[in-house]
Amino acid sequence: MSTPVQMTPAQASKKPVPVAQKEDAMLLQKEMINRNYHEIATAHDRGKKVAATFVPGNLNELVMCFDFARSLPETNALQNGMRKKSGKMIMDAERDGHSEDVCTYVKADLGAMLGGEIGPTGEPMPHPDLLLLSYTGCFTFMKWFELIRQKYNCETTMLHVPYQGDGKISQNMRDYVVKQIKENVIPSLERVSGVKFDIDRLRQYMKESARAEGDLVQVLQSAKNRPSPIDGYFGAVYYIGPMFTAFRGTKEATEYYRVLRQEIEQRVREGKGPITPEGEMAEEKYRLVVEGPPNWTHFREFWKMFSDEGAVVVSSTYAKVGGVYDFGFRHDPDHPIESLAEYCLGCYTNLNLPQRIDMICKYIDEYQADGLLINSIKSCNSFSAGQLLILREVEKRTGKPAAFIESDLVDPRYFSPANIKNRLESYFQMIKQKRAAAGAVH
Amino acid sequence: MSQTVQQIVERCQALFEDLNFTSVKEWKAAAPGRKAIGFMPVYVPREIIHAAGMLPVGIMGGGDQLEVIQGDAYYQSYICRIPRSTLELGLTGRLDCLDGMLFPSICDVIRNLSGMWQILFKDKYVRYFDVPQNYQDSVGGTYYIHEMQVLRDDIGKLAGKPISDDALRASIRVYNENRRAVHELYQYRAAKPWQAPTSEVYVVLRAGMVLPVEEHTKLVREYIAATDAVARPVRDNARIVLTGAFCEQPPLSLIKSIEMAGCYIVDDDFMLVMRMLTDDVLETGDPLDELSKSFLHRSMQTSSKYDEFKKDKGKYLLDSTKLNAGEGVIFAAPSFCDPALLERPMLQAVLNEHKIPYTAFKYAENTGQMAPIREQAGTFADSIKLWSAA
Numbered sequence: 001m002s003t004p005v006q007m008t009p010a011q012a013s014k015k016p017v018p019v020a021q022k023e024d025a026m027l028l029q030k031e032m033i034n035r036n037y038h039e040i041a042t043a044h045d046r047g048k049k050v051a052a053t054f055v056p057g058n059l060n061e062l063v064m065c066f067d068f069a070r071s072l073p074e075t076n077a078l079q080n081g082m083r084k085k086s087g088k089m090i091m092d093a094e095r096d097g098h099s100e101d102v103c104t105y106v107k108a109d110l111g112a113m114l115g116g117e118i119g120p121t122g123e124p125m126p127h128p129d130l131l132l133l134s135y136t137g138c139f140t141f142m143k144w145f146e147l148i149r150q151k152y153n154c155e156t157t158m159l160h161v162p163y164q165g166d167g168k169i170s171q172n173m174r175d176y177v178v179k180q181i182k183e184n185v186i187p188s189l190e191r192v193s194g195v196k197f198d199i200d201r202l203r204q205y206m207k208e209s210a211r212a213e214g215d216l217v218q219v220l221q222s223a224k225n226r227p228s229p230i231d232g233y234f235g236a237v238y239y240i241g242p243m244f245t246a247f248r249g250t251k252e253a254t255e256y257y258r259v260l261r262q263e264i265e266q267r268v269r270e271g272k273g274p275i276t277p278e279g280e281m282a283e284e285k286y287r288l289v290v291e292g293p294p295n296w297t298h299f300r301e302f303w304k305m306f307s308d309e310g311a312v313v314v315s316s317t318y319a320k321v322g323g324v325y326d327f328g329f330r331h332d333p334d335h336p337i338e339s340l341a342e343y344c345l346g347c348y349t350n351l352n353l354p355q356r357i358d359m360i361c362k363y364i365d366e367y368q369a370d371g372l373l374i375n376s377i378k379s380c381n382s383f384s385a386g387q388l389l390i391l392r393e394v395e396k397r398t399g400k401p402a403a404f405i406e407s408d409l410v411d412p413r414y415f416s417p418a419n420i421k422n423r424l425e426s427y428f429q430m431i432k433q434k435r436a437a438a439g440a441v442h
Numbered sequence: 443m444s445q446t447v448q449q450i451v452e453r454c455q456a457l458f459e460d461l462n463f464t465s466v467k468e469w470k471a472a473a474p475g476r477k478a479i480g481f482m483p484v485y486v487p488r489e490i491i492h493a494a495g496m497l498p499v500g501i502m503g504g505g506d507q508l509e510v511i512q513g514d515a516y517y518q519s520y521i522c523r524i525p526r527s528t529l530e531l532g533l534t535g536r537l538d539c540l541d542g543m544l545f546p547s548i549c550d551v552i553r554n555l556s557g558m559w560q561i562l563f564k565d566k567y568v569r570y571f572d573v574p575q576n577y578q579d580s581v582g583g584t585y586y587i588h589e590m591q592v593l594r595d596d597i598g599k600l601a602g603k604p605i606s607d608d609a610l611r612a613s614i615r616v617y618n619e620n621r622r623a624v625h626e627l628y629q630y631r632a633a634k635p636w637q638a639p640t641s642e643v644y645v646v647l648r649a650g651m652v653l654p655v656e657e658h659t660k661l662v663r664e665y666i667a668a669t670d671a672v673a674r675p676v677r678d679n680a681r682i683v684l685t686g687a688f689c690e691q692p693p694l695s696l697i698k699s700i701e702m703a704g705c706y707i708v709d710d711d712f713m714l715v716m717r718m719l720t721d722d723v724l725e726t727g728d729p730l731d732e733l734s735k736s737f738l739h740r741s742m743q744t745s746s747k748y749d750e751f752k753k754d755k756g757k758y759l760l761d762s763t764k765l766n767a768g769e770g771v772i773f774a775a776p777s778f779c780d781p782a783l784l785e786r787p788m789l790q791a792v793l794n795e796h797k798i799p800y801t802a803f804k805y806a807e808n809t810g811q812m813a814p815i816r817e818q819a820g821t822f823a824d825s826i827k828l829w830s831a832a
Binding site: 183 | 515516517518520521525545547548549550551553554555556557558560561562569570571572574575576578580581582584585588589592745746748749750752755775777778779780781783784785786787788790791804
């Protein structure tokens with residue numbers, strides 16, 4: 001089921017704002033995220049503490065055990081990006097001395113603080129009481145929270161998650177993360193919140209997580225159908241929202257994923273394609289795998305460039321940034337802390353380049369994709385450094401065409417619609433030619 | 443007969459300019475079965491490589507004399523230059539003399555380069571070398587000792603025999619001596635910067651990236667003795683600390699330009715691998731345990747390491763500026779260097795609190811236009827002199 005929604009106007013304009021089509025699950029997750037912002041805004045008034053942590057390697061179930069309101073700075077930045085507020089924030093941060101070369105998520109966050117500490121929904125964004133620095137798959141995280149600590153003097157707890165340089169998780173890595181959770185993270189959470197740790201409460205949340213994770217995987221893998229009932233990149237952003245942020249482990253998230261799965265399974269039965277902001281996709285012409293995060297400042301425009309051409313993204317690596325679940329990992333209530341460690345270590349950006357290439361090749365094969373598209377993000381070296389080699393290797397191994405476009409997360413100055421559209425059109429042309437050539441051979 | 447300063451510096455300069463790593467090839471050829479292991483900035487425990495009878499070789503990028511053609515094809519325009527030039531060195535066969543390559547934990551670019559190396563150089567030993575961001579012996583220490591043990595086992599296998607504790611202790615001794623010599627050189631330069639210009643000190647240090655450590659220790663001490671023997675004119679320069687250049691190195695002409703603009707560099711963060719451990723590693727006891735303790739409790743602050751407490755931020759820079767009678771700080775960071783550029787505003791805030799003047803610019807290892815940098819450094823030096831006169 002889908003519902004038309006009036007889009008928030010990008011900026012003052014006399015043009016009528018087109019009505020965007022959204023699935024009910026998309027609306028529901030929007031409601032959940034807005035409600036979370038309200039909880040953050042009112043936390044201190046309600047005698048609650050606020051914890052900030054990053055999406056990859058977030059310990060949401062654990063943090064919930066201490067009744068924290070939970071803020072995720074990347075999500076705040078991307079929400080501001082989607083609401084067209086991030087450009088000014090970034091420029092404010094640059095005027096305040098931050099380099100034009102560094103991550104725009106960081107600058108959007110710092111700029112938001114300079115601009116009066118108002119959250120994306122317009123409510124106040126209180127200072128976090130604890131910065132839980134889950135240093136997972138991104139060097140910038142460490143500097144980001146050091147910068148916030150410098151400004152607000154917040155207590156900070158480091159959780160160092162070692163990188164899978166050898167393409168595997170060793171026992172030493174696991175033990176190291178477990179020890180930190182037990183000896184550093186939990187005591188800090190107890191001290192700041194004043195709530196005693198209850199492992200059974202954690203197990204309970206993890207049971208919910210595992211259920212929801214199973215349903216999310218079913219939703220994402222539904223794209224193996226032809227036509228795909230979902231878009232595994234643009235649409236998946238909405239599907240992963242609750243799981244990757246403040247909701248994993250809640251009954252609400254479990255229910256969200258149950259309903260979402262039903263909705264998607266119904267679409268499969270009806271042979272329907274994905275819902276795009278412009279409506280249901282009529283004909284699936286191209287099936288793509290996408291590597292790299294999306295651009296948020298022109299999200300709808302960006303998606304339209306694909307949907308207008310009948311291109312659907314059947315799988316994306318970005319939908320694994322807050323946890324890779326489709327190869328079997330689930331949070332395990334029987335081994336809660338060990339399972340949290342495993343989760344952190346397994347996030348997409350903590351995988352080495354050969355693992356990332358393997359994963360993309362597998363997606364191309366299993367989802368019967370026509371090729372790989374890389375959206376290379378200026379801000380994000382964790383994703384971007386090495387992507388040109390990924391492109392070459394994937395082309396070599398799969399024989400499928402790959403293409404490369406460049407944009408940024410939340411800096412509107414780096415979104416060049418004409419360039420991107422040109423490249424996409426050439427790419428679709430290339431796929432067509434490849435198909436024709438293959439058809440001629442057979 | 444002892445060498446003159448000029449002879450020493452010329453030798454070091456030749457080593458610095460040799461992008462074919464001839465000295466490494468010669469070292470390997472001098473005895474059968476010798477192996478060399480490359481490492482990138484910022485820090486690896488070279489003792490482990492040395493203890494296996496191998497030569498640790500610092501790969502600090504391609505500098506300004508290397509034309510990067512193939513390396514550029516692997517990177518977008520917004521990524522720094524050191525991974526491009528390092529790939530160029532590898533893809534053009536200049537690093538064939540290396541039997542392995544270590545990629546230390548410094549940033550996402552170098553981290554990802556480790557995986558690229560695994561794909562592009564399948565016949566070589568490649569390892570991403572992580573260091574702990576948790577500084578408790580029982581947590582980060584245990585992890586780190588295990589990581590070093592893995593490296594020790596791997597290198598031992600490459601060498602054909604395990605690395606013994608005694609061999610490691612002997613290597614720790616040799617590197618302690620080198621750390622002392624480098625420390626003496628830094629102290630000497632801080633005391634008499636006109637006698638030890640950084641353009642010379644830099645190449646003397648760079649020689650340590652390719653020479654056997656024992657030879658480098660001797661070279662450093664010979665340089666100090668040789669330069670001290672001949673008095674040079676003292677200039678009314680501003681004493682500055684340079685920071686931000688811990689990974690991609692500035693071109694030598696940039697260092698010369700800063701000096702020509704009226705600055706004495708009295709401390710820097712070039713090639714931190716030689717100074718990361720701030721004092722001797724205990725030469726008795728369990729060697730990996732001692733290397734771990736040194737890293738956890740007695741190592742330099744740099745952007746790739748987490749500062750556990752807010753009050754620690756900028757402490758090294760502040761202490762160094764005071765200890766070395768620095769009058770100002772130059773933030774010289776490579777373009778697109780996340781660690782240096784994200785760290786910079788925090789360090790600048792600390793300097794502001796202590797009313798220490800600073801200036802900042804960016805470079806790439808192949809920056810060619812020095813006039814703007816010379817002007818900026820010159821203006822900075824002049825302003826320091828004006829303020830101190832007021």
